[in-house]
Amino acid sequence: MYRATRNSVDTSESSTDDSTGPDTAAPSVPPAPARGARPGWRRWAMDTRPLRRPAYRRLWSSTIVTSVGSQLTAVAVPKQIYDITGSSAWVGYASLAGLLPLVVFALWGGAIADSMDRRKLLLITNSGIAVTSLLFWTQAVTGVDSVFVLMALLALQQAFFGLNSPARTASIARLVPADELPAANALGSTVMQTGLVAGPLLAGALIPVIGLSELYLLDALALCATVWAVVRLPALPPLTTPASGRAGWRAIAEGFRYISLHKVLLLSFLADIIAMVLGMPRALFPQLAAQTYAPYGEGLALGLLFAAIPIGAVAGGLMSGTFSRARRHGLMVIAAVVAWGAAVTGFGLSTNLWIAVAFLAAAGVADMVSMVFRGAILLSAVTDEMRGRMQGVFTVVVAGGPRLADVLHGTAGSVFGARAAVAGGGLLVVVATLALAFATPALRTYRI
Incomplete structure (x- = not known):
């Protein structure tokens, strides 16, 4: 339900020349001292170069705590709603209740992140998320038992998250040099994916011991680590004054116009939409568990x-040294999305549970690679005054794509059967991605 200054790009550059990323390395974020190739297995292990940057290291370290804490709330909210209503439908309605605020405030938050000090915006929004978690805890311990109160708090939380996410991601490009952006994205994504695994497991273990309400309190306490990390960041004011003057609808419209003039950005968004809308099969997991894999035990x-x-x-992130130094970012995105589609196809064709899980894990590795290089493109191919708005659009795409996939796959599974829907979606991902790559060369030729 939930999930150092840099030089600006010469804006006179032709919008159709997207084959090479701009030089965004800042004098105050110098490249790390040159080192020889890492020996043996270390060449394949996680690329940790960005952790040598104190500001990035603080921000990343806080994510270790909050990625798990956020999942405690992500488990507690649907559990509490189901306990109150006894209906899974209400759990789904709550998810939709958080979607609209996320979309609206992610777009607006991107514009705000381009017009004010991003550190200040992060302080405000992280504090707001922490207060919302305290309100979740308050309603739980006082026994309010109102679905509408929970949905209102969820909408508020997602609004703060929408404001926070663009500023947080856009700030990374001011904390590490351009050649370390893939490694920084891999580090952050690995922590978040680890939270997706460890958080729900921890929540399941804690609910019988301390109760559901305390999960909200633990999330609020974890957010204190993020607030402290942001306090210690350097100031991150805009490098230039936004042309639109302030963060309004005009600034948001400028962001969409910027995307339309830079093909590599538009294509990176399209690649993610293709992968997630056509190839994310999670809506069919319950049906597959109950039918195809029932002999192994549905649970x-x-x-x-x-x-x-x-x-x-997570496995892909731990092996980020195998790909983080690649310079052809666009080609890496295309290859990763094609690999995702192929792995999803293999999953749909599998009747053996363990083979199916192996295909899904391979899809997870491909998704990690795709996330790393799509994120790097959005940070390296964009001028600093536009990074917040681009990250706002990215947040909307990442949040909206899987939800559309749930509707599409759920409908297709009812008509064609779950396995056929999954395999067909994976094949469509492969075909559509290759067609996109050959029809428009801007993405496949993009490099730093």
Whole structure:
């Protein structure tokens, strides 16, 4: 339900020349001292170069705590709603209640992140998320038992998250040099994916011991680590004055116009939409667990299916040294999305649970690679005054794509059967991505 200054790009550059990323390395974020190739297995292990940057290290370290804490709330809210109503439909309605605020405030938050000090915006929004978690805890311990109160708090939380996410991600490009952006994205994504695995497991273990309400309190306490990390960041004011003057609808419209003039950005968004809308099969996991993999135990099968993709993503992050130094970012995105589609196809064709889980884990590795290089493109191919708005659009795409996939796959599964819907979606991802790559060369030729 939930999930150092840099030089600006010469804006006179032709919008159709997206084959090479701009030089965004800042004098105050110098490249790390040159080192020889890492010996043996270390060449394949996680690329930790960005952790040598104190500001990035503080921000990343706080994410270790909050990625788990946020999942405690992500488990507690649907559990509490189901306990109150006894209806899974209400759990779904609550998810939709958080979607609209997320979309609206992510777009607006991107514009705000381009017009004010991003450190200040992060302080405000992280504090707001922490207060919302305290309100979740308050309603739980006082026994309010109102679905509408929970949905209102969820909408408020997602609004703060929408404001926070663009500023947080856009700030990374001011904390590490351009050649370390893939490694920084891999580090952050690995922590978040680890939280997706460890958080729900921890929540399941804690609810019988301390109760559901205390999960909200633990999340609020974890957010204090993020607030403290942000306090210690350097100031991150805009490098230039936004042309629109302030963060309004005009500024948001400028962001969409910027995307339309830079093909590599538009294509990176399209690649993610293709992968997630056509190839995210999670809505069919319950049906597959109950039908195809029932002999293995429905509960075991369902848990493994939901855990497999995040586990694969974590494995991919731990091996980020194998790909983080690649310079052809666009080609890496295309290859990763094609690999995702192929792995999803293999999953749909599998009748053996363990083979199916292996295919989903492989899909998770491919998704990690795709996330790393799509994120790097959005940070390296964009001028600093536009990074917040681009990250706002990115947040909307990442949040909205899987929800559309749930509707599409759920409908297709009812008509064609679950396995056919999954395999067909994976094949469509492969075909559509290759067609996109060959029809428009801007993405496949993009490099830093």
